[in-house]
Amino acid sequence: VELLGEGLFGKVHLVRHVPTGHAFALKELRKARLEASRQQKNVINERRVLYAVRHPFVLRLYRTFRTDAKLFMLLELVQGGELFGVLAREGRLPVPWAQFYGSCVLSALDCLHGHGFVYRDLKPENVLIDADGYCKIVDFGFAKEVHSNRTFTVCGTPEYMAPEIVLGKGHNKGADFWALGVLLFEMVTGRTPFANEGDDQLKICHNIVTGKLSFPSVVMGEDGMAVTRQVVRALLNKSEVHRLGCGKRGAGEVKAHAFFDGIDWDVLIDKQLE
Structure with a gap:
């Protein structure tokens, strides 16, 4: 047509x-x-x-x-545009928006992980908005079946790479939880946490491995920001062992965080949230 x-x-x-x-x-x-x-x-x-x-x-x-x-x-046809476009238009998003979009992405990651896949390419360009306002993740060229194993391929967008990918230590589903932390940070601040203006890819990778996470002061007083900082810091723990989501409960750990309080996951999947 x-x-x-x-x-x-x-x-x-x-x-x-x-x-x-x-x-x-x-x-x-x-x-x-x-x-x-x-x-x-x-x-x-x-x-x-x-x-x-x-x-x-x-x-x-x-x-x-x-x-x-x-x-x-x-x-499937999805014509609501990319989350990237929403961020470009809005600059940064209120915490409830970030919670909603983050919930959709987390639910999708939980399903992928349950089938033994790691996604490895989460970024706003790969999150589409459907006619009902819900998210759909797309572009699975970097996805890999790993189950409990580790994979050593370096792939993805540098700003969203977990430290274990940058260092070539091998990675698993924890890399997706790191990327979710980056996405949440970007939604509420308007920028990614480890890329400063003018940084090349090598500098970004250095920042991911050695840099400290800090939130811009302009967002610190916003409603819900305290719990948002908590979940982002937990997801962006450089130690995969201690990262939120990397325990036995997997995505269930992330869903149980206070940031996602109020989300009825079954209602979300049915696309019946009000």
């Missing part, structure tokens, strides 16, 4: 199922470009994860098909 977007590897089209009129997003990928950039594995990863996981806050994949030159993925 129309072109929604175009990237290095292909295009995304808005398409309609003629008998029902239902709209979908059709991702069209050129095999030659994927092979030239060694991105085939990422596409296979994304397909495997999306077929395995069904969750209201994870983008749904309906089917895939191919021709000699192209791969196609028929996906």
Whole structure:
């Protein structure tokens, strides 16, 4: 019906199922470009994860098909824009907004982890807003099945990388909880915690490993900021062993934090929050 977007590897089209009129997003990928950039594995990863996981806050994949030159993925259509756009427009978000969006993301991560996957690419650009205002995480090219093992691939966006990724120590699901902490910080402050203006990637990585977490004074007096600082500090513990979410209860530890008081997780998943 129309072109929604175009990237290095292909295009995304808005398409309609003629008998029902239902709209979908059709991702069209050129095999030659994927092979030239060694991105085939990422596409296979994304397909495997999306077929395995069904969750209201994870983008749904309906089917895939191919021709000699192209791969196609028929996906759920989400047209509310990215969380990145919300942050660009608003500057920073009130704590209740951060709690709501953070709850959606945490619920999605909990589901992924329950299936043995680590996401490894959480950032505002990969969080879409649906027609009801809820979040959906997208782009699972870096996702990996780990269960209780560790993986050593360095991947993701530098500002969101956990220290254990930067140091090449191997990582697991704790890297996603670190990234959630970065996301919460960015939502309430308007910037990421370890990247200052003009910093290159090497400096950002150095800050992640050695820098101290501090909140800008402009947000310190806002309602709910005390408990927000607590949960962010707990998620951004440089020691994976002591990081919130890295205990036996996993995401349940994070859900039980006072920051998420008032969230009925079943009602959230049913998209019935008022």
